[in-house]
Amino acid sequence: MTGLSNMTERKNLWPWLLLTPLAVFLVVFFVVPLIDVAVMSFTEPRLTFANYERALTGTLYQKVFINTFLTAGFVTLCCLLVGYPLAYLMSVSSQRTAMLILLLVTMSFWTSFLVRTYAWMVLLGTNGPLVWLFQAVGITNPPQLLFTRFSSTLAMVHILAPYMIMNIYSVMRKIDPVLVRSAESLGARGGSLLRHVYLPLTAPGIANGCVLVFVICLGFYVTPVLLGSPREQMIAGLIGTQLDEFLAFGMGSALAMVLLVFTMVILTIYHRHFGLDKLWG
Amino acid sequence: MSYLDLKGINKSYGQFVALNDVNLSAAKGEFVTFLGPSGSGKTTTLMIIAGFEKATTGSVEIDGRPLQGLAPHERNIGIVFQNYGLFPHKTAAENVYFPLQMRSVKRAAGLKRAEEMLELVGLRDFGHRYPKELSGGQQQRVALARALVFEPSLLLLDEPLGALDKNLREQMQIEIKRIQRALGVTTIFVTHDQTEAMSMSDRIVVFEGGRINQVAAPLDLYHKPETRFVAGFIGESNLIEAVVTDPVARTASAAHLGEVEYAPTDKAKKGQGVTLMIRPEHMRLSRNPIEGRRNAQMKVETIVNYGDNALVIGKVGDLTMRVRVLGADVVIIKENQDCCISWTPDAVYLIAK
Numbered sequence: 001m002t003g004l005s006n007m008t009e010r011k012n013l014w015p016w017l018l019l020t021p022l023a024v025f026l027v028v029f030f031v032v033p034l035i036d037v038a039v040m041s042f043t044e045p046r047l048t049f050a051n052y053e054r055a056l057t058g059t060l061y062q063k064v065f066i067n068t069f070l071t072a073g074f075v076t077l078c079c080l081l082v083g084y085p086l087a088y089l090m091s092v093s094s095q096r097t098a099m100l101i102l103l104l105v106t107m108s109f110w111t112s113f114l115v116r117t118y119a120w121m122v123l124l125g126t127n128g129p130l131v132w133l134f135q136a137v138g139i140t141n142p143p144q145l146l147f148t149r150f151s152s153t154l155a156m157v158h159i160l161a162p163y164m165i166m167n168i169y170s171v172m173r174k175i176d177p178v179l180v181r182s183a184e185s186l187g188a189r190g191g192s193l194l195r196h197v198y199l200p201l202t203a204p205g206i207a208n209g210c211v212l213v214f215v216i217c218l219g220f221y222v223t224p225v226l227l228g229s230p231r232e233q234m235i236a237g238l239i240g241t242q243l244d245e246f247l248a249f250g251m252g253s254a255l256a257m258v259l260l261v262f263t264m265v266i267l268t269i270y271h272r273h274f275g276l277d278k279l280w281g
Numbered sequence: 282m283s284y285l286d287l288k289g290i291n292k293s294y295g296q297f298v299a300l301n302d303v304n305l306s307a308a309k310g311e312f313v314t315f316l317g318p319s320g321s322g323k324t325t326t327l328m329i330i331a332g333f334e335k336a337t338t339g340s341v342e343i344d345g346r347p348l349q350g351l352a353p354h355e356r357n358i359g360i361v362f363q364n365y366g367l368f369p370h371k372t373a374a375e376n377v378y379f380p381l382q383m384r385s386v387k388r389a390a391g392l393k394r395a396e397e398m399l400e401l402v403g404l405r406d407f408g409h410r411y412p413k414e415l416s417g418g419q420q421q422r423v424a425l426a427r428a429l430v431f432e433p434s435l436l437l438l439d440e441p442l443g444a445l446d447k448n449l450r451e452q453m454q455i456e457i458k459r460i461q462r463a464l465g466v467t468t469i470f471v472t473h474d475q476t477e478a479m480s481m482s483d484r485i486v487v488f489e490g491g492r493i494n495q496v497a498a499p500l501d502l503y504h505k506p507e508t509r510f511v512a513g514f515i516g517e518s519n520l521i522e523a524v525v526t527d528p529v530a531r532t533a534s535a536a537h538l539g540e541v542e543y544a545p546t547d548k549a550k551k552g553q554g555v556t557l558m559i560r561p562e563h564m565r566l567s568r569n570p571i572e573g574r575r576n577a578q579m580k581v582e583t584i585v586n587y588g589d590n591a592l593v594i595g596k597v598g599d600l601t602m603r604v605r606v607l608g609a610d611v612v613i614i615k616e617n618q619d620c621c622i623s624w625t626p627d628a629v630y631l632i633a634k
Contacts, residue, residue, distance in 0.1 A: 182366030184353040185331060186427065187383035196379065200370040 044250025171205030
């Protein structure tokens, strides 16, 4: 009897044992530093709420927060507009074509972050192919492309679109084709088919994709810093500046905590309505 | 007066011929069943009528109007699919309202009409429920209401009862038939279940290998099958290979049975190889030969008891024979026992093909 109960106990412990390396890693490299940041936001340079006061009321910070949210929203919208038709195309294609599209879409995943960002610099730069194209069609004074909101948005959409596409695709693939056939037989076509049947059925995928893209975009650092306009900073960039240039660890930490809270709020709202567990398909 | 006409429909996928010269006419209000094993072409034909598949050649006409070139949404045909195809994000009433919505009927009026339709299919007060809150049979009724609410010119049912258990299926058979009669809608019902076909149809179209094998009323199909395939597919039967020996005396010679007299027919020619069909319920089982009937000695092998009746399977020589007996009679028979089976010439139906 004892042997048997020992066995089952050991069996129950087994999954937890497997989790240990990850748990240790997360505690050491994520939870502890996070607590450290939280503590710093109250104690640097001395014990105070001043950092939070400034983070929430300072005009610059407010502007950057608003700009961050607007940018994230816009990027999410662009990803949706690009991703939805592409995901649809994948869902109606043959298995092979769908895989090919998926491979092309996720190609940017396999490329390093920096390489991708620098590639955009080359493409959009003053001597880049795009400017050359402008000149070739007779536009002698092409608009500034690099280091603008346009370039950073474009690059972020490029990087984040796969999250959107894969989320929507995974939902679309599971839609019973009979539903679409039924709708057609009942008199629906084109626009009304999309509005009354297809969009509502794919709504979970849209919600997943949007939340994921939006949340990742909120904390984006490299791309906006390297490709964006210095006048239109995003919050992660501002935090970077606080730490790198002003060595204002308290202020930087407070901004980071505010961003974290905003993100948590968004995820909580999402969780209430859809369930976080569905976020990864 | 034919209402629905299928004219010379062929369908091939590359080398594979799915449908081979399918011709059919149905009268207005008729309940026609497409019956056949899977892959026989019945569903393909249905999908061609619905407009989801295109015939390689041939045409479909409703009321003299060809459907060629019309997309599914322009055909005004109601379809109930096997797994119902209800929209999970809409309530039952909204599902039924959907085809009206597509026809620009105002929401209030449309939902009222939907509720009336739900009441007709026996789902009064269920309008606010979502499909996942309904049982299989209830979902089935919603799908039926939805396919009928816009007064379609034709109703297509694609194995709609396949997912239901036996009792519910029988109940739905009666239900569908009642609603179909009440509305007088011309209906095509696809199934591979012959009892379903028998109990519901005005006429049955038997498909085999992409062709129509026979079109007949259920009882004609049962008693006068034109082909060996139909005889074997519809109900239980004893099919015996034989050669016609004397068309005048109506006798044919079969292995293990010898000379067998058959019912009057104009199809037999001397020396022709034919199939003789005797339904199990047209034979009698007894201890001793019965005078005035054709008797044969059978060794009982298996008794399949259904309660109210039993199927006794045994061998006459090497020939397997099936006899249906009433449940009360089965107690006198034991497996491995020798007994007597008998029939009259009327029960022996000759199939030339």
